[in-house]
Amino acid sequence: MSPQELADFLLNKVRLLCRESQHEQALDVVEQAIQHAPDPTVAWLIKGQILFGLHLLDEAIEATEEALKLGDDAEVLKLKGNILATKGDLASALETFNKLAEIAADDADAYFLRGSILAEMGNADEAIANFDHAIELKPDMGHTWYNKAMVFFNLERYGAAISALDSAIDLMEDATEPIFIKGVAHRRLGQTKDALECFLTAAEIWEMKALVTNSPDAYMDALNAIESAIEIDVTNVDLWRQRGKLLYKLGHKEEAKEILANAAELCVQEDNIADALKTYELLLELEPDNEEAKKAREEIASIA
Incomplete structure (x- = not known):
């Protein structure tokens, strides 16, 4: 097995370990891949990705910097910029994405990432320009359209x-x-x-x-x-029923029961017996042993 074949074998093992959430073992194996690969750029990248996933941000940046010593690589620069952005170092993230755009001028992600940082920094015009460039290169990037929309939204446009x-x-x-x-x-x-x-x-x-x-x-x-x-x-009783049901599902049971009971009572006052019954039926669906709801439903049914 050649050094490259051994490195590829080890990296495949790393990917399998990551899928099984065995990240510590994956880090051990990726170190072996770094040692054996003729060009360990990909191995350093994967190590950085694992460390980023473990929220070991400084160590992840160190891994990307080791990779970049071997030459500029678009995927490594994307990872480094994202880690820096996660750390809150927007200026360094922007610098990294600027470099990415230089070496990967046809990569739509470069402009999406740069636009996202510019938007976060409050530079709306440049952010939109970068999103537009990304869309020109790859029109089907839904997340780019969304980020562009949020810039317009924040501008009240x-x-x-x-x-x-x-x-x-x-x-x-x-x-x-x-x-x-x-x-x-x-x-x-x-x-x-x-x-x-x-x-x-x-x-x-x-x-x-x-x-x-x-x-x-x-x-x-x-x-x-x-x-x-x-x-x-x-005044839409269906919406109030929906609100009560969701509150109940979230554990706010007393508040939910009060909302549903009030909604049913208002329906009765407005001679809307059908909706009153539906409301108590929902309450009993959520809480089958609720005697008060059973009694109220029977009384309303007798009116109907």
């Missing part, structure tokens, strides 16, 4: 933000956040019907994700979207 968000939504695999932000932009423009549609769509997707993953964060995102919808359509 909501129409331009919505236009860019539409492109992001079409291109991103998970476009829930852009859909929600689009709703906020529509609301800022007074376009409440469009805003409501966006909030309801985002809430539905986040709730489906929460049901699959049982993720509190997804439930919270869905709740945030529903509460935004309620601000627009405050």
Whole structure:
């Protein structure tokens, strides 16, 4: 086995160990790959990636610097810039991405990354110019459209933000956040019907994700979207039911039960018996042994 073949074998082993979350062993093996590879740039890059994933940021930067001693490499520069940005050293990250753009002028990621740093530094015009350049090189970069939209949003250029968000939504695999932000932009423009549609769509997707993953964060995102919808359509009992259900799922059971009971009572006062029954049925779906809800549902059913 040649030195390169041995290095390739070791790096494949490193990748397998990383997939199995055996990062300490992976670091040991990647050191062997660094020693045997005729050109250890890739091995240093992978070591840096592992250390970055472990949040060992200073050690990760050292790995990228060792790689860069062997020559400029686009993937190494991307990693180094991202680590520096994570550390909060935006000036050094920008310098790194400037170098990346010099050596990889046709790489859309170079301009996306540089634009993202410029946006974070508050340089909106240059950020947009870099995002536009990235899009020219690779029009289907949904995350670039999204970052561009957020620059417009922060500038309160909501129409331009919505236009860019539409492109992001079409291109991103998970476009829930852009859909929600689009709703906020529509609301800022007074376009409440469009805003409501966006909030309801985002809430539905986040709730489906929460049901699959049982993720509190997804439930919270869905709740945030529903509460935004309620601000627009405050008398919509379906939205209040949805809010109660999400609060219950998040563990705020007493608050949820109070919301659902109040919603049902208001429905009764407005002679909306069907919605009152649906509300108590939801409460009993969440809490089958709730005697008060059972009694209230029976009383309402007798009225109907």
